[in-house]
Amino acid sequence: MIMQTSDIQVYLVGGAVRDELLNRPVVDRDWVVIGATPKMLIEQGYQQIGNDFPCFLHPKTKEEYALARTERKSGKGHTGFICDFGPEVTLEEDLSRRDLTINAIAKTESGDYVDPYNGRADLNNKILRHVSDAFAEDPLRVLRVARFAARYAELGFTVHPDTLVLMAQLASNGELDELTPERVWKEMSRALTEPRPSEFFRVLRACGALKTLLPELDCLFGVPQPAEHHPEIDTGDHVMMVVDTARAYFDNPIVTWAALLHDLGKGLTPKEEWPSHIRHEIRGVPLVEEVCNRYKLPKDFRTLAMLVSEHHLRCHKLLDMKPKSILKLLEALDGFRRPERVKHFAQTCEADARGRLGLEDRSYPQSWLLIKCSEEGKNIDIKPLLEEGYQDLKLAEQIRRLRLSAIKCFMANYRKETLGKS
Secondary structure, three states, rough: OOOOOOOOEEEEEEEEHHHHOOOOOOOOOOOEEOOHHHHHHHOOOOEOOOOOOOEEOOOOOOOEEEEEEEEEEEOOOEEEEEEOOOOOOOOOHHHHOOOEHOOEEOOOOOEEEEOOOOOOHHHOOEEOOOOOOHHHHOOOOOOHHHHHHHHHHHHOOEEEHHHHHHHHHHHHHHHHHOOOOHHHHHHHHHHOOOOHHHHHHHHHHHHHOOHOOOOHHHOOOOOOOOOOOOOEEHHHHHHHHHHHHHHHHHOOHHHHHHHHHHHHHHHOOOOHOOOOOHHHHHHHHHHHHHHHHOOOOOHHHHHHHHHHHHHHHHHHHHHHOOOHHHHHHHOOOOOOOOHHHHHHHHHHHHHHHHHHHHHHHOHHHHHHHHHHHHHHHHHHHHHHHHHHOOOHHHHHHHHHHHHHHHHHHHHHHHHHHHHOOO
């Protein structure tokens, strides 16, 4: 710990204080140092990191200690700031630059709280509120607030109307365009892991940011679907349900992301064809690819999302499909070489089926069956084929024949057992 004197004070700040007050696990602890200089910390063995402002790693705990600082807007975007730091910067000035009041609470070594912006009151009242109007200087805060909304929605937190106004201001003045694709994806991918990711996208939509960042998703709200299959009617609402289902059941960002994009094609259906969406799964593939390319997503995220868009209806129909059609679906997924992809695909399709009003608990054996068919086809014994001298295309044909036979046998046994129980 830094040697504290009457001139140098150290405070625990940010998320650690917030989560402690919420009785949530504290993952990372950050500290702010008042009245010190870089030289003082370096002399005590702290390692300086970062170029924009002095931040230091504790020599033993490796926790981050930052000198108190202020920020001045100097340009557009998230990085357009000049940081001023020095012994004269006060704790209140440092806290004033933070985004939300619940993140602007400090704690002394003795356990007392310093809360100049009433963050504890907002925690008690479950409000996400900006610290000052300087909030509107940083477009990244639109995404951060939406992510906090996704994290704490289940606790009853909502965004304060005045904060939403500032977020709308950032969404309308072009500042969001200054964010790099990588930075936007970092916030989106983190939102996919929050307890209720749908709230992230709903908050973005409420402030007008969704139509800038994901117009393909924004346009789905208000698009009707057949009530027979979708009691929730609205496509946007359905997608939000699917996203939350994917997070709750499978907790894997690649699955939740594919769930988010699976119905983009419905946004292209002509209004005169509503509420039907014939071939929406095919029309959605280029849109999914465009979104993934826009944010420079990893290849596995892009590939799964595109496959889900194109083939999710085939998975839903699995119980009625012929073994040959099941084999073709698995081949389209490259499932025999990539069994993990089959699992993720099946999970996303299950989330789609469960993400419907009143159908959340409906059985979905298609997921398990597709995975089992993949395993049956993968585990065939090709040694006899090699011993018989099959090679190249003829070997591939024989392998396919064995896979089809294995799938046919498995599905026949499943149907027999199912009929026997009914």
